Amino acid sequence: MSQRPTPDEIRRAPKVLLHDHLDGGLRAETIVDLARETGYDRLPTTDPDNLRQWFEEASDSGSLVRYLETFDHTVGVMQTRESLVRVAAECAEDLAADGVVYAEVRYAPEQHTTTGLSLDQVVEAVLEGFGQVPGIKVGTLLTAMRHQARSMEIAELAVRYRDVGVVGFDIAGAEAGYPPTRHLDAFEYLQRENAHFTIHAGEAFGLPSIWQAIQWCGADRLGHGVRIIDDISASEDGTAKLGRLAALRP
Structure with missing residues (x-):
């Protein structure tokens, strides 16, 4: 019988990460530092240990809405060029320390312009930060928020920077009430440009979201898609029976 790998062996093993959010993995100490430097005063606590908790x-609350509220604070301290460079560099450092050799990290440029940065400046700052860390290759996916109306603008941004580190486009945010077909013009544009894109679908809204992302929008990859389980049932002999969605092939 083969021996189970230890946590240290797993950490050192080379890995690929295809779904990570830049604004979802900040160090607690960094959030406190950046809040002080940028004047952000809405943190629930400025003690790094308490903030981490x-x-x-x-x-871990089980509420997608509460989980998404945490991003108000991380995005809140990522509004300057310097903060974006630092967060991106630390992201790459932390991933490399876990043995990741290739990563695709996504973020929404439109959420980092409240202090006057342009979309291009946001992208260039993040790419600069990722480029500072040796031993790991990081590609970025530019995300459009599905409740906003800037998906075409972000899609064009992704195409503009695809030769210098941007590897794709994505939409994310609350699914209910904001179907992926709302951004169909952006997906059609990306297809014409032979550009890659993913769609967050099937985490909170279920099978209709997955169906639209694949069949209507032509997504290369789904973000999460966990509700596909609702399209799988067990036969009398115990084998899995796939529905029309689970049986789809790329």
Whole structure:
């Protein structure tokens, strides 16, 4: 019988990460530092240990809405060029320390412009930060928020920077009431440009979201898609029976 790998062996093994959010993995100490430097005063606590615990509890609450609220604070301290460079560099450092050799990290440029940065400046700052860390290759996916109306603008941004580190486009945010077909013009544009895109679908809204993302929008990859389980049933002999969605092939 083969021996189970230890946590240290797993950490050192080379890995690929295809779904990570830049604004979802900040170090607690960094959030406190950046809040002080940028004047952000809405943190629930400025003690790094307590802040780390607050984030962990919100993330494990089982509520997608409460989980998404944590991003108000991380995005809130990522509004300057310097903060974006630092967060991106630390992201790459932390991933490399876990043995990741290739990662695709996504973020929404439109959420980092409240202090005057342009979309291009946001993208260039993040790419600069990722480029500072040796031993790991990081590609970025530019995300459009599905409740906003800037998906075409972000899709064009992704195409503009695809030769210098941007590897794709994505939409994310609350699914209910904001179907992926709302951004069909952006997906059609990306297809014409032979550009890649993913769609967050099937985490909170279920099978209709997955169906639209694949059949209507032509997504290369789904973000999460966990509700596909609702399309799988067990036969009398115990084998899995796939529905029309689970049986789809790329």
